[in-house]
Amino acid sequence: MLRILLTSIFLLTVAGSYAQTYSVKGSVKDTAGVPLTGTLIKLKWGSDSTATSVNIAGEFSLQNVKSAEFTLSAAFIGFQSFVKQYKIENGASLVIPPIILKEGVNSLSEVVITAVTAxxxxxxxxxxxxxxxxxxxxxxxxxxxxxxxxxxxxxxxxxxxxxxxxxxxxxxxxxxxxxxxxxxxxxxxxxxxxxxxxxxxxxxxxxxxxxxxxxxxxxxxxxxAEDKNKGYFVRAGVGLGNEDRYNTGIRGNLFKGEERFSFDGTITNANRGGGGGNGITSTNAAGLSYQNQWNKKLSADAGYSFNNRKNITIGKAFTQNFLETFTRLEDEATNNDSDNYSHSLSGNLEYRRDSLNFLRVSPRISYNTAESDNLGFYTITQENLLTKRDNQTSNDNSSANISTNVFYNRKFRKKGRNISLRGNVNFSNGDSFRDVLNNYVITQNGLDSLRLQNQLIDNTNRNFSTSANFSYMEPLGKRNYMEFSYNWNRSVSSTNRNTNDILSGVQVFNPNLSNQYEYQFVTNRFGLNYRFIEKKYNYTLGLNAQPALLTGQNLSKNINTRNSTFNFIPSARFVYNFTKQQSLQVNYWGRNNQPGFLQLQPISDNSNLQNVVTGNPNLNPEFIHAVNARYNQTDWNMGHFLTANLSYNQTQDKIVTTKVLVPGTINQVTSYTNTDGFYTLSGDYSYGKPFADRKFTITYSGNASLNNNVAFIDASKNIAKNFNIRQELEFELDIKDIVDVEFETSYGINTTKYSQENFDDRRTNSMRYSLRGRNFFFKDLTLGYNLSKTVNSGFDNSIVKNPTILGAHLEYQFLKGNAARIRFEAFDLLDQNTGISRDVFDNIIIDRQTNRLGQYFMLSLNMTLRKFGGNGPAPRTNNQYGPGNNNNRPGGGNNNGGGYRGNN
CATH class of the missing domain: 2.170.130.10 (TonB-dependent receptor, plug domain)
Known part of the structure; x- marks a missing residue:
């Protein structure tokens, strides 16, 4: 009996192995003929099925299909699904004609996704x-x-x-x-x-x-994610270290579908976790954020933040000021202690009465106070003059800002017809009080002279600005649109400056250094824009006419100034989509920049006698022409990408500084003037390529810029052509739950050539290496590290160094779901964290060195509570302005109209 059973099983197995099977081959492309790599192909017959994905050539092949009749489906995100029945009538294979997928929304609700668009x-x-x-x-x-x-x-x-x-x-x-x-x-x-x-x-x-x-x-x-929009996440942590370092915080999120509440609180003196800016910083901060969509018509979001930042920065600087016949050298050592408080409240209220009307009101309120004390020691050398200055400055500042932005849009039944209105009101108020004490020791021809200067400077600034914008959009056909627009802006600023000299302990009002000044800047902009939309390209051509009027009143001295300009401002934008993965975009625009208040105020600030700054009330606004071109190419599935940008900016009436040396002294007078000839040409690129299912990624990137800077030195024009070039290579290794590491290296060259022959050309080089990573051991132990090394050359003073910064941490996770983490961190193990920088502008080179948070160690404990579910509605992200937006904006749903789109 057993022999008969075994024989039967053997015969059935052999028979099954020789049952008829088939092979199916084909290809998938979009309407432009581009292979759609990663498209999911699924064959189904009876209760059985098989699936595969399209390769990089756009082809697919399925073997061991067990039925001559089957249904084939092809699905790719962003395209309409393809479903068709087939029957193999002759032979054991079938080559399906090329499948062409059309663009469209595809939820893939009936297809299991095995390929992900990265x-x-x-x-x-x-x-x-x-x-x-x-x-x-x-x-x-x-x-x-x-x-x-x-x-x-x-x-x-x-x-x-x-x-x-x-x-x-x-x-x-x-x-x-x-x-x-x-x-x-x-x-x-x-x-x-x-x-x-x-x-x-x-x-x-x-x-x-x-x-x-x-x-x-x-x-x-x-x-x-839709399945995570209901639940909560809370994390709290406390860390203590040597050198009296501490870092504590709590943050959390509560999601209930469209209702979201988040909070964040931090108390730390570890420069926000061990890195960051100059000096030693203590931060006490808190923030709240709330969002809710009460119904289809009404939604709102609001945020509040508080920040108290205390900073102590000790710095050194070496300045080379190249004048016509000699170089002025300045050494400085400073110690600054500041304490700043800020409050900010902002929000948006959105109301959609119906699919045609949208209203948004966006208020914002902020209030800031700041106190600082500065000690400075300065040495200035030029020819046979030497000055040493000891400076003590105390500042007490406060400012408040209130603004409201209102935006209303009305769509009409006719597709593409729109009217929009925008209004903005902004009021700011600032008060500052400065106590300046300078001690000068001036050495000239071997003789010393002393001078004491003590001033109390009280400034009050007010600014009130309003703007209004009107736009009307009219379709001229299915692909043509015309927009008429008008924009009005008015800004009114005023300052009241009172200066008192302290003479023998008595305050004496100084009318020459005190002033009451107002100025107004008004623009009217009339615009006409034409837009044309095709499937593969679209463009916009526009022309704007803008008169601008800048007026000023020196109320103390009864002096009035008036400057008017008129600009025709063409604008253009061209977008060409070679394929859905390759595009080119070119833009041109123009804009005004008004002078700053201190640049206009016709009064001298001599709180530093060696550099007296005087405004120029006859300044014109700058006008900037900007051209930008951007090229993008990517493979949606493999993640390869290439981006390249090229920009050119030219500024008419560029506001530049003028410096004039007072003969026979070490003092100079700084002011401002308008000039032409200023331009910037810059470009950058980035190319990345992942390998082995994104386990390895290599990114090449680089940038270059040419700046034509103009300065006036003792009334002589000097042009400084500054050229920067930088190349970077980054390698990433990412194997989940094993290692996550980034290695980056870059090399940069900075050169400056001057038009005046007595100025020496400058060149500096900088090489940087960095390594940042985490290694994971088992499921609960992590070793992290961060290493950076900078090598500078071409700096001609002793300030510049080549720091090596090394940090590491060890983290152990425990409790259910790794809800608890204990972490030991070591920051700046080599104790070389010093801020080094070089600024090159006009005729000046400044090399700076500042203190930063150095070596310390910290032990911390973090606890996490979390729970998420998907019972809430899907997030509303595709349609920012309510139902019907895609069908009422120019171009329909072809993604040419902007907004928040592209959810995959």
């Missing part, structure tokens, strides 16, 4: 899928950002993308912590994030009309 580049948006960049459990968004190509996060939490600073952060399209980037990226846990979008934001009106002019704001929009 990166997608749109016209003004770069979107990263968070799941393609895995991080350690418990990491915050800052660790996720560090893994993104072209993105850098410094020790203070400042974020840059392709060298541009991220100025604001939003969550699901709403301001988060008032837009404070550093606080937000530390607050949000990385594993609740669906994707991250880096957006060139041209403003509400541009997002609606698609007409984008001027320079955009670079913002980061973070989208919460």
């Amino acid at each position: 990166m997608k580049v749109g016209e003004d948006t770069v979107t990263f899928n968070a799941s393609s960049f895995p991080v350690r459990e418990g990491d915050a968004v800052d660790e996720l950002l560090r893994k993104l190509p072209g993105v850098k996060v410094d020790a203070d939490g400042n974020v840059t993308n392709q060298g541009q600073t991220i100025t604001k952060i939003r969550v699901n399209g709403k301001d988060f912590f008032g837009g404070d980037v550093a606080t937000a990226i530390k607050n949000l846990p990385a594993d609740v994030i669906k994707n991250l979008q880096f957006i060139d934001d041209y403003g509400d009106q541009a997002n609606l009309t698609g007409i984008k002019t001027g320079e955009p704001e670079k913002i980061l929009n973070v989208t919460i």
Whole structure:
């Protein structure tokens, strides 16, 4: 009986092994013929199925298909799905004709995704899928950002993308912590994030009309995953170290669908975790953020932040001031102690009466106080003159700012027709009190003379600015749009400066150094813009006429000034999409820059007798022409990317400083004038390529700039051509739960050539290496390290050094879900953390060295509580202005109209 059973099993197995199977081959492309690498192919017959993904050539092959009749589906994010039934009638194989996928929304609800789009580049948006960049459990968004190509996060939490600073952060399209980037990226846990979008934001009106002019704001929009939009996350930690260092904080998030509440509190004297800026800093900070969508019509977000920052900075500086016949050398040593308090409250209230009307009101209030004491010791040498100055300065400042921005948009039934109105009111008030004490020892031809100077300077500044903008958009057909716009701005500023000299202990009013001054700056801008949209390209052409009037009144001396200008300002924008993964964008815009208050005020500030500064009330506003070209190329699935930028800026009536030496003295008089000939040409690129399922990534990047600077030295014009070039190579190794490491090296050259023959040309070189990483042992032990080395050459003074900064930490996780972490950290093990910098401008080179937080050790404990679920509604991120927005803006839903889009 057993023999018969075994024989039967053997025969069935053999028969099954010879059952008929088939092979299916094909290819997938988009409508432009570009292979859609990563497209999911699924074959289904009866209750069985098999699947694969399209390779880099756009082809797929499936073997061992067990039925001649099957249903084939092809799905790729951002494209319409393809579904069709097939039958193999002859032979055992079938070559399917090329499958062409059309653009469209695809939720892939019936298809299991096995290929993930890591990166997608749109016209003004770069979107990263968070799941393609895995991080350690418990990491915050800052660790996720560090893994993104072209993105850098410094020790203070400042974020840059392709060298541009991220100025604001939003969550699901709403301001988060008032837009404070550093606080937000530390607050949000990385594993609740669906994707991250880096957006060139041209403003509400541009997002609606698609007409984008001027320079955009670079913002980061973070989208919460649908299955994580209900729950909470709280983390608290306390750390104690030697040198009396401490670092404590608590941060948390509560998500209930559209309602989100977040808080953050920090008390530390460890320079925000051991890195960061100059000096030794103590910080007490707190922040709150709230968002809610009460119904389809009404939503709001608000943020409050408090910051108390105490800083002690000890610095040295060596300045070379190149004059016509000699070089003026200045050595200084300073000690500054400051204590600053700031409060900020901001929010947005949005009301959508229906799909055609949108209203947003955005108020903001801030209040700041600052106290500082400065001690300075200065030595100035030139020819046969030597001056030594001891300085004591106390400052007491306060300022308040209140502003409100109102934006209203009305859409009409006719697609593309829009009217938008914007109004802004801003009031600021500042008071400052300065007590200046200078002791001078002047040595000339071997003889010494002494001078004591003591001044009390009281300044009150007021500024009130208002603006209004009107825009009307009219479609001229399916692809043509015309916009008429008008913008009015008015700024009124006033200052009241009282200066008292202290003579023999008695205050004496100084009318020559006191002044009451007002000035007004008014612009009217009339604009006409034409926009044309095609599938592969779109462009905008515009012409603006702008008269500007700058008036000033010296009320103390009864002197009036009046400067008027008129500019025709053309604007242009051209976008060409070679494919969905390759695009070129070119922009031109122009803008005015009004002079600063101190540059205009016709009065001398002689609180430093060796550099008396006097304003020029006859200054004209600057006018800047800017051209920018950007090229993007990427592979959505493999993550390869190339970005390149080229920019040219030219400034008419550039406001520059003038320096005139008082004959026979060591004193100089500084003022301001307008001049032409100032321009900047710059370019940068970044290319990244991942390998082995993103375990390895290599990024090449570089930048170069040519600056034509103009200065006046003793009334002689001097042109300084400054050329900078920098090349960087970065290697990343990321094997989840094993190692996460970044190695970066860069080399830079900085040269300056002067038009005046008696000025020597300058060149400096800088090489930098850095290593940052974490090694994970088992599931609960982490070793982290951070090493950087800078090698400078070409600096011709003893200040410049080549510091090596080394830090490390060891972290152990325990309790259920690794809810607790104990961490031992060592900062600046070699005790070389010194701030070194060089500034080159006009005829001056300044080399600086400042103290920074040095070597210390810290032991800390962190606890985490978390729970997330997906019962809330999906985040509202695709449609910023309510239902019907995509169908009412120019271009429909082709992503040419801006806004927060591209959720994958």
